[in-house]
Amino acid sequence: MITKNRIQQAEEALQQTKESMNERFRLGYHIMAPANWINDPNGLVQYKGEYHVFYQHHPYDENWGPMHWGHVKSKDLVHWEHLPIALAPGDVCDSDGCFSGSAVDNDGELTLIYTGHHYTDKENDIFYQNQNIAVSKDGITFEKAGENPVIAAPPEDSTHHYRDPKVWKHEDTWYMILGNQSIEEQSGRVILYKSSNLRKWEYVGVLAQSDGSHGFMWECPDFFELDGKYILMLSPQGMEADGDNYNNLYQTGYFVGDYNYETNQFQHGSFIELDHGHDFYAVQTFSDDKNRRIAIGWMDMWEADMPTKKDGWCGALTLPRELRLTSDHKILMNPVEELTLLREREHNVCTDKTISGNHLIEETGDLLEINMEFDLSQTSATAVGLKLKGIKEEETVVVYDINEQKLMLDCSKSGKKEDSVRRTFLQSGSKISLRIFIDRSSIEVFANEGQTTMTSRIYPTEERAGIEVFAEGGEVQVSGCKYWNLKDIWK
Numbered sequence: 001m002i003t004k005n006r007i008q009q010a011e012e013a014l015q016q017t018k019e020s021m022n023e024r025f026r027l028g029y030h031i032m033a034p035a036n037w038i039n040d041p042n043g044l045v046q047y048k049g050e051y052h053v054f055y056q057h058h059p060y061d062e063n064w065g066p067m068h069w070g071h072v073k074s075k076d077l078v079h080w081e082h083l084p085i086a087l088a089p090g091d092v093c094d095s096d097g098c099f100s101g102s103a104v105d106n107d108g109e110l111t112l113i114y115t116g117h118h119y120t121d122k123e124n125d126i127f128y129q130n131q132n133i134a135v136s137k138d139g140i141t142f143e144k145a146g147e148n149p150v151i152a153a154p155p156e157d158s159t160h161h162y163r164d165p166k167v168w169k170h171e172d173t174w175y176m177i178l179g180n181q182s183i184e185e186q187s188g189r190v191i192l193y194k195s196s197n198l199r200k201w202e203y204v205g206v207l208a209q210s211d212g213s214h215g216f217m218w219e220c221p222d223f224f225e226l227d228g229k230y231i232l233m234l235s236p237q238g239m240e241a242d243g244d245n246y247n248n249l250y251q252t253g254y255f256v257g258d259y260n261y262e263t264n265q266f267q268h269g270s271f272i273e274l275d276h277g278h279d280f281y282a283v284q285t286f287s288d289d290k291n292r293r294i295a296i297g298w299m300d301m302w303e304a305d306m307p308t309k310k311d312g313w314c315g316a317l318t319l320p321r322e323l324r325l326t327s328d329h330k331i332l333m334n335p336v337e338e339l340t341l342l343r344e345r346e347h348n349v350c351t352d353k354t355i356s357g358n359h360l361i362e363e364t365g366d367l368l369e370i371n372m373e374f375d376l377s378q379t380s381a382t383a384v385g386l387k388l389k390g391i392k393e394e395e396t397v398v399v400y401d402i403n404e405q406k407l408m409l410d411c412s413k414s415g416k417k418e419d420s421v422r423r424t425f426l427q428s429g430s431k432i433s434l435r436i437f438i439d440r441s442s443i444e445v446f447a448n449e450g451q452t453t454m455t456s457r458i459y460p461t462e463e464r465a466g467i468e469v470f471a472e473g474g475e476v477q478v479s480g481c482k483y484w485n486l487k488d489i490w491k
């Protein structure tokens with residue numbers, strides 16, 4: 001009952017903020033809260049035929065604070081509808097926050113598994129964390145279980161960093177992994193529990209651990225099978241930048257390996273960064289009834305400049321992306337096929353033209369999908385790409401450096417003044433394809449069918465002039481160039 005009142009109160013606060021919100025940077029087809037702060041995606045699940053996504057949410061403020069779980073659902077992964085807040089903190093089991101976690105369909109009962117956050121000394125950020133569950137029969141209102149906390153405390157060799165349960169079922173047993181820090185090494189690791197009923201959990205042991213180079217804490221772990229291998233995905237805090245890699249404050253990446261449930265042995269290769277833009281973190285996945293493994297991340301980064309705070313909101317999730325594994329064990333990430341439902345007007349522009357220099361395609365829309373392909377088999381150019389131009393100074397640049405074989409995203413003239421360029425190696429074959437989604441204040445680049453992705457927030461303030469396709473240093477054949485104006489699902 002108390003929870004219900006807290007939820008109503010939070011909904012009222014959201015309603016109030018919504019009325020005065022500045023819409024200039026609001027996204028047209030990404031998941032956002034109705035107003036105020038969001039961070040990680042939580043509880044991705046398909047339940048009774050619909051897709052549900054929850055998210056870390058502070059309904060009272062544009063800054064992070066006592067975490068609630070916001071909630072949206074969709075029939076098609078494209079058109080989302082806001083539902084009432086699912087979890088509000090303030091009970092004995094989650095006094096200062098309902099932190100990240102996951103969701104499972106337990107025989108028709110939608111069960112959320114989440115971390116309770118508790119300050120013992122808030123000013124000095126001294127806290128403890130435990131694990132809890134909440135259940136729902138209708139997928140809308142949730143009741144916290146009387147058994148909470150279902151896990152009260154971490155194992156003895158653990159620090160107080162003990163959060164973000166990801167739960168799945170294998171054969172007849174539930175498994176839970178948690179992001180954790182070992183006391184001895186003060187480094188990140190993932191630990192495993194198992195249960196027959198989601199309420200009583202038995203500690204199994206460490207599933208994977210940093211070798212010293214993977215940061216001090218591993219947040220938001222996920223573990224699943226993909227194309228015959230096991231993937232451990234996680235968001236390490238505290239990895240050192242290494243050339244073009246790990247340039248954000250915190251990273252998201254994965255290990256590929258083989259796993260044995262009997263022995264809890266996970267033999268894996270090295271850590272691979274998952275996206276190379278500025279704003280991609282805390283990714284979670286789920287599998288749906290089409291047997292796809294779908295990932296959604298938070299499309300922002302801790303401590304980044306977030307200009308929409310002045311507008312009364314902050315934070316968004318990435319597009320849903322389907323994951324596949326290549327034969328050399330790299331993840332391919334591509335937008336789910338349903339996203340073509342967003343397409344409105346189609347424009348077929350300079351396909352099969354040889355270009356050099358700059359070619360402006362006039363387009364004032366700010367919700368776009370662009371598909372470009374450059375034929376590199378006979379090019380004399382040194383770099384090819386496109387710029388999303390404003391009418392005066394502003395531009396966001398996606399460029400492929402042919403000699404260096406590097407894909408680059410430059411947001412220095414689109415709202416990221418410092419630390420504005422991200423680069424990554426991308427093997428050049430005979431072509432480079434770029435599938436780009438622009439949504440007012442975001443850009444997501446999928447290069448060569450998902451071999452590389454770059455995700456960043458941008459904050460352009462000028463009217464849009466168009467898309468400038470370019471080739472530097474010589475000529476290139478544009479083998480494909482189409483774009484679409486996309487629908488605003490929130491209007």
Ligand code: FRU
Nearest residue numbers: 040056067099100163219282
């Ligand atoms: C990751 C994270 C999680 C935590 C949540 C709190 O971004 O720090 O580890 O549960 O955010 O909002």
